[in-house]
Amino acid sequence: MEETTEIVSDGGDEAAPTAGVENGMIEEEKNMDGEVAPALISIHPFEKSVVVAVGSELRLFNLEGNCSVSLIDDPGGPSHSDAIRSVNFGASGRFLASAGDDKLVKIWETSSWHCIRTVYADKRVSAVAISLSGRYVAFADKFGVVWLVGLDEDDAKQTKVDKKAVPILGHYCSIITRLEFSPDERFIASADRDFKIRITVFPKQPLKGAHEIQSFCLGHKDFVSCFAFACPPGCVHGFLFSGSGDSTVRLWDFISGLLLATCEVGTKVGSLQYNGTEDGYPPVTDICVSSDGSIIAVAIQSLRGIVLLSCGFSDRTLSVAKVVTLEDNYFPTNMVLSSLTQRLWMVMGASNLPTLSATQLPTRIRVMSGFHKDPSDYNGHDPITLEDNEVPGGKKLLSELQGSFDVTMEEAALAAAAAAGRWRERRHHREAGGCAVIDGGLATELEAHGADLKDPLWSAKYLFTSPDLIKKVHLDYLEAGANILITASYQATIQGFESRGFSREESEALLRRSVEVACEAREIFQGRSLRGSDRCSKDGISSKQHPVLIAASIGSYGAYLADGSEYSGNYGLQVTLETLKDFHRRRLQVLSEAGADIIAFETIPSKIEAQAYIELLQECNIKIPVWFSFTSNDGINIVSGDSLTDCASIADSCDNVVAIGFNCTSPRYIHSLILSIRKLTEKLILIYPNSGESYDPDKKEWVASNGVSGEDFVSYVSKWHEAGASLIGGCCRTTPNTIRAIAKALRKDFHPSKPDQELHNDIERNILKDSFLIDYA
Numbered sequence: 100m101e102e103t104t105e106i107v108s109d110g111g112d113e114a115a116p117t118a119g120v121e122n123g124m125i126e127e128e129k130n131m132d133g134e135v136a137p138a139l140i141s142i143h144p145f146e147k148s149v150v151v152a153v154g155s156e157l158r159l160f161n162l163e164g165n166c167s168v169s170l171i172d173d174p175g176g177p178s179h180s181d182a183i184r185s186v187n188f189g190a191s192g193r194f195l196a197s198a199g200d201d202k203l204v205k206i207w208e209t210s211s212w213h214c215i216r217t218v219y220a221d222k223r224v225s226a227v228a229i230s231l232s233g234r235y236v237a238f239a240d241k242f243g244v245v246w247l248v249g250l251d252e253d254d255a256k257q258t259k260v261d262k263k264a265v266p267i268l269g270h271y272c273s274i275i276t277r278l279e280f281s282p283d284e285r286f287i288a289s290a291d292r293d294f295k296i297r298i299t300v301f302p303k304q305p306l307k308g309a310h311e312i313q314s315f316c317l318g319h320k321d322f323v324s325c326f327a328f329a330c331p332p333g334c335v336h337g338f339l340f341s342g343s344g345d346s347t348v349r350l351w352d353f354i355s356g357l358l359l360a361t362c363e364v365g366t367k368v369g370s371l372q373y374n375g376t377e378d379g380y381p382p383v384t385d386i387c388v389s390s391d392g393s394i395i396a397v398a399i400q401s402l403r404g405i406v407l408l409s410c411g412f413s414d415r416t417l418s419v420a421k422v423v424t425l426e427d428n429y430f431p432t433n434m435v436l437s438s439l440t441q442r443l444w445m446v447m448g449a450s451n452l453p454t455l456s457a458t459q460l461p462t463r464i465r466v467m468s469g470f471h472k473d474p475s476d477y478n479g480h481d482p483i484t485l486e487d488n489e490v491p492g493g494k495k496l497l498s499e500l501q502g503s504f505d506v507t508m509e510e511a512a513l514a515a516a517a518a519a520g521r522w523r524e525r526r527h528h529r530e531a532g533g534c535a536v537i538d539g540g541l542a543t544e545l546e547a548h549g550a551d552l553k554d555p556l557w558s559a560k561y562l563f564t565s566p567d568l569i570k571k572v573h574l575d576y577l578e579a580g581a582n583i584l585i586t587a588s589y590q591a592t593i594q595g596f597e598s599r600g601f602s603r604e605e606s607e608a609l610l611r612r613s614v615e616v617a618c619e620a621r622e623i624f625q626g627r628s629l630r631g632s633d634r635c636s637k638d639g640i641s642s643k644q645h646p647v648l649i650a651a652s653i654g655s656y657g658a659y660l661a662d663g664s665e666y667s668g669n670y671g672l673q674v675t676l677e678t679l680k681d682f683h684r685r686r687l688q689v690l691s692e693a694g695a696d697i698i699a700f701e702t703i704p705s706k707i708e709a710q711a712y713i714e715l716l717q718e719c720n721i722k723i724p725v726w727f728s729f730t731s732n733d734g735i736n737i738v739s740g741d742s743l744t745d746c747a748s749i750a751d752s753c754d755n756v757v758a759i760g761f762n763c764t765s766p767r768y769i770h771s772l773i774l775s776i777r778k779l780t781e782k783l784i785l786i787y788p789n790s791g792e793s794y795d796p797d798k799k800e801w802v803a804s805n806g807v808s809g810e811d812f813v814s815y816v817s818k819w820h821e822a823g824a825s826l827i828g829g830c831c832r833t834t835p836n837t838i839r840a841i842a843k844a845l846r847k848d849f850h851p852s853k854p855d856q857e858l859h860n861d862i863e864r865n866i867l868k869d870s871f872l873i874d875y876a
């Protein structure tokens with residue numbers, strides 16, 4: 100690893116909001132792009148000041164001077180311009196760090212409140228932490244990479260815009276939800292949406308990378324939303340508490356990764372106590388623990404209050420001691436415990452609310468005191484929620500931190516957003532209704548424009564004979580409503596190009612060309628809106644509101660053989676797992692670095708080929724997401740006869756895989772395949788069937804079968820969407836007309852009738868965006 104890695108933004112573009120490019124969902128209305136980011140609160144370790152982050156705003160109050168504080172930002176540098184996702188005073192209290200969706204990390208010096216450093220991240224930032232010594236700031240981007248910035252003495256004295264950070268560890272494409280240094284600064288802990296907490300040794304020379312993994316804390320069954328260290332008296336390293344979407348709080352010996360105790364808080368609190376309507380129990384959204392572990396406060400999504408736990412460190416028990424109910428309509432979205440005064444500060448709020456303007460976002464602060472060291476003392480002695488005039492800083496602080504809070508007007512909206520919560524369970528993503536439109540048959544449309552594909556390279560031939568025709572077809576699909584363009588690399592292989600006399604370098608350049616052509620089409624399409632000529636098409640599709648992703652196609656080995664064997668998987672016994680890996684390796688590497696948003700493994704006929712892909716993804720350390728798309732000709736198994744269960748479980752096992760499904764399969768099998776696969780994976784489901792005709796590989800022609808007509812195909816789209824498919828398009832013999840009709844059908848599915856449904860859909864769609872696409876952009 101290089102000692103320093105430039106992550107320079109090339110001016111304003113990178114840091115500017117790029118929601119249109121990032122967002123892979125269909126969005127009918129501009130305001131549907133809004134994402135609910137929770138209000139955050141952090142307190143100085145000596146309770147000198149308190150900060151609330153809401154939207155892009157940092158609101159600060161000096162508790163010592165009883166006055167509000169104005170931050171002094173970089174004079175020429177960028178300020179926060181999008182939702183702040185993490186705000187953190189280090190343990191020393193010397194600095195405050197803030198970071199978020201605008202890809203900026205800002206470090207503020209807490210005696211002068213100057214911004215002393217602005218770091219440009221190249222992805223949105225999900226978590227930030229400051230080391231005990233104040234010498235390092237770590238931040239996590241949404242790709243799952245943790246970066247480190249060193250602060251030296253001079254930093255505290257001057258403003259500096261620094262564009263350098265060093266990647267120190269990674270979570271392999273999983274979004275990091277929380278990041279903290281251990282209290283002794285020996286470790287750095289990072290938790291992710293893939294259920295794990297990684298404990299990494301924080302090395303003596305951390306800017307050279309933190310490679311030594313101390314442990315993984317594995318046991319949560321859903322995303323890890325929060326964690327906190329605690330060190331009871333007499334204990335050397337301490338313990339770690341974590342909360343999760345699986346509705347549990349767990350206690351870990353983080354040195355060994357051993358799970359010591361689990362408290363099923365959601366079950367214990369009981370369904371009557373929270374306001375949710377979902378199946379199962381609600382996620383734990385936040386946890387605050389006093390430094391000695393005697394106070395453990397837990398926030399649960401949609402719970403009007405907090406849960407206090409008691410922990411027996413020696414006998415490894417963790418149980419609910421008390422549920423403290425707050426007044427109606429108060430759902431804390433974020434909390435912080437002051438170790439000094441043992442006051443729990445809570446905030447409720449969100450960065451965008453459907454009924455309120457973007458400026459002056461309201462929040463509601465509550466402060467609780469009267470915690471007991473011995474949980475049995477809670478019997479009859481609840482912690483006390485302070486009245487507004489009893490809160491440190493009083494009404495002055497509240498008016499500063501809460502914004503234009505008008506109880507009667509806004510509390511209900513605020514509560515709705517808070518109740519909707521910060522994290523959604525992973526398994527709800529695809530059921531939430533978010534969806535994107537995949538394009539249709541590229542080769543089919545090339546043929547419609549006169550292309551002759553009777554060639555071993557099939558559509559890939561046009562990468563060197565007429566890339567402009569490919570671009571035109573991509574544009575036709577975008578105009579028709581596609582959100583995802585699949586590149587012309589399905590049958591483009593290094594081996595295939597070499598057999599046509601191209602050199603190795605030229606062959607690799609042709610692979611890259613397939614992605615470039617699709618990117619150029621996207622630019623043209625979106626450039627129309629920049630030039631002000633954006634109009635809604637007759638289908639109501641506006642390029643301004645129409646995000647586009649590029650999926651680099653990788654066809655199976657059978658496609659290269661050009662004998663139709665991608666529809667049987669019958670490659671002969673001499674073709675082993677190693678043969679397939681050797682065949683696919685270099686192409687995968689080249690395409691994964693060509694600028695695509697995702698790799699589309701298409702028309703996978705067999706388990707062995709899926710296995711080859713999975714092994715290559717790991718061995719080649721592929722850094723972009725992928726989808727796995729199988730073919731079936733009976734609606735039960737995949738075409739080779741391998742079981743769907745086996746194939747789906749192979750695909751499901753890999754973090755890179757964000758969606759699993761079927762392509763180039765007859766529409767008549769799609770519904771049953773969706774129903775089967777939804778039981779086998781929590782990942783997104785994709786389907787892009789062909790017309791139902793059969794392919795004759797000798798004649799290289801499609802022949803009618805008793806398939807379902809194009810018209811019928813479209814009439815199934817809503818049903819497939821309802822059954823759980825999130826990404827829907829067409830494969831061979833489908834056309835821009837098919838895609839136009841699919842986009843129309845799916846848009847019709849998005850007509851929320853009630854305002855709360857609207858909010859729900861909005862939140863869910865954005866989470867779908869988070870999990871599938873935007874984080875890798």
Ligand SMILES: C[S+](C)CC[C@H](N)C(=O)O
Nearest residue numbers: 557658661662663794796
């Ligand atoms: C998806 S099939 C229709 C692609 C063409 C096939 N591999 C062939 O070369 O005949």
Ligand SMILES: N[C@@H](CCS)C(=O)O
Nearest residue numbers: 540541542589702763
């Ligand atoms: N993506 C390819 C077909 C795969 S079967 C194409 O559309 O030409």
Ligand SMILES: [Zn+2]
Nearest residue numbers: 763789830831
């Ligand atoms: Zn196809």
